[in-house]
Amino acid sequence: MKIASIFAVLIGFCGTASLALAEDAHVIFAPGDVKWVEAPKMLPAGAQAAVLFGNPTKKGLFALRLKVPSGYAIPPHTHPGYEVVTVLSGAAKFGMGKTADRGATKALPAGSFFALPPGTAHFVYFDDETVLQINTNGPWGIKYVNPADDPQKSQ
Structure with a gap:
């Protein structure tokens, strides 16, 4: 049920570029x-997103900017x-791990890259x-280590 509600939210921002794309579309x-x-x-308030390719709510490749x-x-x-x-x-x-610690982060300037296996706990400050830019396979989702951190819980 929770996954379905997450994907319903994602559909709201997918329409800009991706939902009309055929799988073999040139973009x-x-x-x-x-x-x-x-x-x-599912993300803290204040961020903006743009889907460039694919559909993060479905199985398959997608490109998303945040x-x-x-x-x-x-x-x-x-x-x-x-x-x-x-x-x-x-x-x-x-930063990596289940507890946010600003002192344990690595600075990643423009041009940096990272890739994490499924289920790897991490956090980030800006x-x-x-x-x-996130380029990966869907369906995409986020699960907070501490459920109280989930912005959807406070709505």
Whole structure:
């Protein structure tokens, strides 16, 4: 049931580019072509998202950009599939584990890359506006280590 509600939220921001795409579609985006919308409610408020290719709610390859404001943070969490991320602009402070510790993060400036196996607990802080690109296989989701950190619980 919870997975179904997560995917329903994702559909809201997928429509911009991906839901109309055929599996063999040719897609090109210049930076000014990216259409940002409010990120799904499974993420802390304030982020924006843009689906460039595919559909994160379905099985298969997708490309998603996430733009976060200065001061943004995502508490410790895991994903059901591989998390494959490139920092396009700004910087991320990336940490591993089930407990958020700013002092145990690694600074990842623009151009950095990371990939994590499914179920790997991690967290991230952003001191500046940052754009990340996630290229992986869906369906995509997020599970917070501490359920109280889930923004959907506070709504």
